[in-house]
Amino acid sequence: MTLEITGRSAADIAASVRALIERGALSPGDPLPPVRNLADDLGVNRNTAVAAYRQLTQAGMVVTRGRGGTRVAGRSPVAQEGFAADSVLRDVATGNPDPDLIPDPSRALTGMAGRPVLYGEPVIDPDLERWADAWMRADLAPSDLRLTITSGAADAVERLLAQALVRDDAVALEDPCFLTSIHTVRVGGYRPVPVPVDDEGMTVEGLRAALDQGVRAVVCTPRAQNPTGASLSERRAEQLRELLRAHPYVLVIEDDHFSMLSRRPFRSLIGPDHRRWALVRSVSKFLGPDMCLAVTASDPDTAERLAMRLTPGTTWVSHLLQRLTLALVTDPSVVSAIGEAGAHYAARNDAFAARLTGLGLPAAAGDGLNLWIALPVPARDVSEHLMRRGWLARAGDEFALGDASASRRLRLTVHDLGEADADRLATDIVGAVRAAGGRLIPTGME
Structure with missing residues (x-):
């Protein structure tokens, strides 16, 4: 069955499926014909059908689930940076800079006006x-x-x-x-x-x-x-x-x-x-x-x-x-403050990585606002346990195109945590790893 799908080229076939979705003839979760069946029904090369489904996948119209076939995509929101809306959890997944380290523009605003452009x-x-x-x-x-x-x-x-x-x-x-x-x-x-x-x-x-x-x-x-x-x-x-x-x-x-x-x-x-x-x-x-x-x-x-x-x-x-x-x-005081902010982010990330390492979960800080933490178990399992402890973390598979190892990573934004909260988060991450069945490295053996 072709579900009234028509076309001889990949673009035409994709446009036909898109039209069915837009008219409501296909709904989220509905299956599409297997590539071989679609190609046979339309009398086109199998590669043409593959290319049509690829175009629809790239446009976010369909999803491919291996043996589960190709289905119409749901209308779930695309993962974005920033705070999670309507969450009562402490958000350590934001990717945001520290607002206290953003320069105050008030003084610059008073002297910047000039002739109209x-x-x-x-x-x-x-x-x-x-x-x-x-x-x-x-x-x-x-x-x-x-x-x-x-x-x-x-x-x-x-x-x-x-x-x-x-x-x-x-x-x-x-x-x-x-x-x-x-x-x-x-x-x-x-x-x-x-x-x-x-x-x-x-x-x-x-x-x-x-x-x-x-x-x-x-x-x-x-x-x-x-x-x-x-x-x-x-x-x-x-x-x-x-x-x-x-x-x-x-x-x-x-x-x-x-x-x-x-x-x-x-x-x-x-x-x-x-x-x-x-x-x-x-x-x-x-x-x-x-x-x-x-x-x-x-x-x-x-x-x-x-x-x-x-x-x-x-x-x-x-x-x-x-x-x-x-x-x-061009304000020397602002430039100096930016340098201090960069040093602060680096120091806080280094300190948190050292906390985790000391608790048996080896970690190292790169450059930037975030930490990319390797886990011995799936990150989704760890993030679920962290939610029960009051934390909202981000699993690494959200960032992956094909990297399977990302599923065992957490991306954390911790630079704005105080010492007590940083200690608690590190302890809770280690506890979440244990609860998910992960083994830690005893201190001194890393």
């Missing part, structure tokens, strides 16, 4: 452009670059992909991956290709395999990778640059989200002769999530296409916000 004027405030140009050039090998201002890093990545790709193009993503990157690629209708991440960042073999699959873009976090906290080593960055030399027109997007807070040096995948590239730096981690501004440095062609999507009067970034950003990042 009118239609037709430059999209980038000239003073911010001069500061940002020096900020970006300090870490980039290509000398010919252009700057663009967007409403945050996610906005920049979405626009960069949209100006370079078409639906079903393949994009290399780190695995495990930042939730917003997963969402952006899937909503855009692109095909995510997972690249494993280890302690030195994106792996060489993983990127080689992705390039062999024909990816048109690579999205990489060079330091403070979310969720793992990994940062590129110099050795790994050099290996990846060498690999990319044979693929100069693959768009490489580096999301340096932690930038001014990072305790690690910046190391880039972008070689001096790479033709399609962009480095994105948001201010949201150190100036606050409500400061929706990111600086993007890119090659001239990419910058021109990106600028066409930021026409003044429609989607440009407010010059008031640009001036406020400039006032803050």
Whole structure:
């Protein structure tokens, strides 16, 4: 039975199924015909049916459950960063910066006003452009670059992909991956290709395999990778640059989200002769999530296409916000406070990792706002036991594209816990591991 599914091409078949879902002829949980049956009924090649189901899966319309077949997806919300709504539990899964460490903009606000900005004027405030140009050039090998201002890093990545790709193009993503990157690629209708991440960042073999699959873009976090906290080593960055030399027109997007807070040096995948590239730096981690501004440095062609999507009067970034950003990042006291905040995050994460290690659960802190904790049992089991103890933690499989090991990881945000709460959480995690059947390493044997 084809359920009135029609079409000869993958796109037409996918559109037919989408129409059935939109009309209510198919409901969440309803099964779709097996690929072989659908191909036979429509008189098309089996690969055409596979491609149609893949398009629907990437669009979030259907889910594949192995032997359970392909079914219409439910309308469950996509996992997002931030506080859990309506929870009475202590949330240690937020991924948020500490509000007490976000600089107060009050003094800067009083002195930033100037003449009104009118239609037709430059999209980038000239003073911010001069500061940002020096900020970006300090870490980039290509000398010919252009700057663009967007409403945050996610906005920049979405626009960069949209100006370079078409639906079903393949994009290399780190695995495990930042939730917003997963969402952006899937909503855009692109095909995510997972690249494993280890302690030195994106792996060489993983990127080689992705390039062999024909990816048109690579999205990489060079330091403070979310969720793992990994940062590129110099050795790994050099290996990846060498690999990319044979693929100069693959768009490489580096999301340096932690930038001014990072305790690690910046190391880039972008070689001096790479033709399609962009480095994105948001201010949201150190100036606050409500400061929706990111600086993007890119090659001239990419910058021109990106600028066409930021026409003044429609989607440009407010010059008031640009001036406020400039006032803050050029204030020595604010810059000093940002450095202190970065040191605080690192110290609190190191201290919590040491707590867990001392209790028999070896842990190490990377860079960034979060900890990526390895467990001897499934993280979902541990998180359920933690809920009974009053904590809301995030299981690692939410961040995974294909990495099975992520199912035994917790991502924790602990930098705002006081000493007593940190001790209690560490003890409760160890207790939850034991309750889930996990074995710990006796102190002194790790």
